[in-house]
Amino acid sequence: xxxxxxxxxxxxxxxxxxxxxxxxxxxxxxxxxxxxxxxxxxxxxxxxxxxxxxxxxxxxxxxxxxxxxxxxxxxxxxxxxxxxxxxxxxxxxxxxxxxxxxxxxxxxxxxxxxxxxxxxxxxxxxxxxxxxxxxxxxxxxxxxxxxxxxxxxxxxxxxxxxxxxxxxxxxxxxxxxxxxxxxxxxxxxxxxxxxxxxxxxxxxxxxxxxxxxxxxxxxxxxxxxxxxxxxxxxxxxxxxxxxxxxxxxxxxxxxxxxxxxx
Amino acid sequence: xxxxxxxxxxxxxxxxxxxxxxxxxxxxxxxxxxxxxxxxxxxxxxxxxxxxxxxxxxxxxxxxxxxxxxxxxxxxxxxxxxxxxxxxxxxxxxxxxxxxxxxxxxxxxxxxxxxxxxxxxxxxxxxxxxxxxxxxxxxxxxxxxxxxxxxxxxxxxxxxxxxxxxxxxxxxxxxxxxxxxxxxxxxxxxxxxxxxxxxxxxxxxxxxxxxxxxxxxxxxxxxxxxxxxxxxxxxxxxxxxxxxxxxxxxxxxxxxxxxxxxxxxxxxxxxxxxxxxxxxxxxxxxxxxxxxxxxxxxxxxxxxxxxxxxxxxxxxxxxxxxxxxxxxxxx
Numbered sequence: 400x401x402x403x404x405x406x407x408x409x410x411x412x413x414x415x416x417x418x419x420x421x422x423x424x425x426x427x428x429x430x431x432x433x434x435x436x437x438x439x440x441x442x443x444x445x446x447x448x449x450x451x452x453x454x455x456x457x458x459x460x461x462x463x464x465x466x467x468x469x470x471x472x473x474x475x476x477x478x479x480x481x482x483x484x485x486x487x488x489x490x491x492x493x494x495x496x497x498x499x500x501x502x503x504x505x506x507x508x509x510x511x512x513x514x515x516x517x518x519x520x521x522x523x524x525x526x527x528x529x530x531x532x533x534x535x536x537x538x539x540x541x542x543x544x545x546x547x548x549x550x551x552x553x554x555x556x557x558x559x560x561x562x563x564x565x566x567x568x569x570x571x572x573x574x575x576x577x578x579x580x581x582x583x584x585x586x587x588x589x590x591x592x593x594x595x596x597x598x599x600x601x602x603x604x605x606x607x608x609x610x611x612x613x614x615x616x617x618x619x620x621x622x623x624x625x626x627x628x629x630x631x632x633x634x635x636x637x638x639x640x641x642x643x644x645x646x647x648x649x650x651x652x653x654x655x656x657x658x659x660x661x
Numbered sequence: 662x663x664x665x666x667x668x669x670x671x672x673x674x675x676x677x678x679x680x681x682x683x684x685x686x687x688x689x690x691x692x693x694x695x696x697x698x699x700x701x702x703x704x705x706x707x708x709x710x711x712x713x714x715x716x717x718x719x720x721x722x723x724x725x726x727x728x729x730x731x732x733x734x735x736x737x738x739x740x741x742x743x744x745x746x747x748x749x750x751x752x753x754x755x756x757x758x759x760x761x762x763x764x765x766x767x768x769x770x771x772x773x774x775x776x777x778x779x780x781x782x783x784x785x786x787x788x789x790x791x792x793x794x795x796x797x798x799x800x801x802x803x804x805x806x807x808x809x810x811x812x813x814x815x816x817x818x819x820x821x822x823x824x825x826x827x828x829x830x831x832x833x834x835x836x837x838x839x840x841x842x843x844x845x846x847x848x849x850x851x852x853x854x855x856x857x858x859x860x861x862x863x864x865x866x867x868x869x870x871x872x873x874x875x876x877x878x879x880x881x882x883x884x885x886x887x888x889x890x891x892x893x894x895x896x897x898x899x900x901x902x903x904x905x906x907x908x909x910x911x912x913x914x915x916x917x918x919x920x921x922x923x924x925x926x927x928x929x930x931x932x933x934x935x936x937x938x939x940x941x942x943x944x945x946x947x948x949x950x951x952x953x954x955x956x957x958x959x960x961x962x963x964x965x966x967x968x969x970x971x972x973x974x975x976x977x978x979x980x981x982x983x984x985x986x987x988x989x990x991x992x
Contacts, residue, residue: 418810424813433809506792531810534927535794536778537794540750540779540780544783549858550751550779552750566862571922573867578747580859625821627818627819629817630819631817633814638971640970640973642975647984657957659879659935
C-alpha cells in the first residue's frame, strides 16, 4: 500500500468569489451589469464541492497536496482563506483590478489554470461545474482542451483506479455514466459529489498562517485580450402572478379554457 | 469611383457570406438523434450560413440518414468508428478538429445539453477561443443573448472570436422540421482518435415510458412537500393521466425521492412546456431558473406565502395530498 500512487498526487482547485446564491440580483440602471456593491458574496457553491473532494482525496491519502487558486479582485482572498480553512494547504491569488473583473472570461481563467497546472506539475485540476453568476459551465472543459488532458465533467463520484487513472461517475441527461480518465486530468464537480464541510473556528485561525501567493495575469504571461463584449445586461421579462383559484374543479376548468388541458 | 467601391464591398460581402458556414455537432445514442439537436439546427439557421451536421458515433450511418432529411441542412459529415462509442468528449473533439481543419467553419455549435456542454468548450480550448453558452436569442452572426445569474438577468454579448463556439438552449428555439431537407452525405475526414486519454465504462439510464422532460408539452413536478419517494406516486399518477413528464426540485432529489436527472432548475434541466404544474415546491430562485419560461404555470402548495405563487398563473392553496388525487380523479 505504501507506494500507492496517491502518495505524490497534487491537486489544484479553482474557486470563484460570486454573489451569494440566496441573493436576488438586481440589474444596474445603466444596464452594464448587475449590482455587486454591498451585496453578500461567497464561494461559488460548486467550487465548495470541488474543494471538498480534493480535501477528501488528501484525507484518503490519494493526494499529497491541495492548492486552491482564485482569479479575481482583492476580495477573492477571502474565498481563498475559506478554502485554506476547509483544508487546502496553500492558495494562489491571481489578482485583477476591480474594474477589469467584469471583463474576465472563462478562457482567461482557464489559461491561468493551465499555466499553473503545467508549471507546477499538478496531476488533477478540479473546478465546479459552473459558476452561478455567469452560468457559463466552460472553465474545466476549456482547460482540458488547452492542456489536451482528459476531462471528467459533472462528476458525482470519483475513485482512484490503479496508479494512473481515475474512475468517475458523471451526471448526464438520461441518468449516470461512468468513465475512466488517465492522469493528469481535469474534473468538474456536480451537486451530488459530496456535502462540503464547514470551516471550524480553530481551522479558520490556522488558515491565517497558511501561505497565500499573489500573482497577476502578467506574471503568468496570460493573454487577457477580450473575445466577448457585453453590450447590455437587462431584466428578464417579468411574469405576473395570476392569483388563486378556490378548488380543484375550478383549476381544471380554467386550464381547459386556456387550452393547455384537454 | 464611388460605385466601383460599393460594388467591391458588395462582392466582398457576398464572397464572405459564401464562405460562412456552421457546423452543428449532432447528439445521438447510436440509434436516434437527440431532440435538442433539432433545436440547435434552428438556432444555427439564424446565424445565416450554410449548415453542415457532424454525426460521430459507433453507429453513425443510421442517424446520418435521419439527419439528411432535416430542413436547412446542406451537408452531413459521417464519422463512424467503434472508438466513438459513448461519445467521449476527447474522441468527439478529435473528429470535430479534423473537420474544422478541412472546412474552416465560422461557427461550431450544439445543443446546451450535458453532451454539448462537455464538447463545445473543449473544442474551444483546443482552438483557443471563448465559447458562448446557452444562447437563447441570435441577433446576428456575432451577437447573441444569454441568461446569467440563474435567469435573473439577460446579457446581450458580441463575440469577436475568430470561430464562434456556441451552445443553444433547446427550449428557446423551435425544433427544425424532420422532413423536407435533402442534404448531401459524405464521410468525415479520417483522423487518429486518441483512445489513451479516456474510456467509456458504462451507463445507468433511468427508464421511463413518460415523455422526455426537456421537450414534454406538460410537466408535473414535485418538491419537498411530497415528504417521501413513495408519495411521488401521486405525481406519477397525475402525470400519466395527462400524458406529462415528471420533474422535481433539488430538495426532492437531495432527499432521495427521485433520481437527479429529473431535477428542474439552474443546474438541472431547463424546461418550457405549455403547462407546468409545481406541486409542493416553494419556488427557490434556482428552481424558477429552470421553468419560468413555461407558458402556463400552476402551483399547488399549502403555504400561501410560497414564492412559487408569484410566478404562477393559477395558484391553488391546498394540501397536495388531497388536491393531487382529486385532480387525477377528475381528469
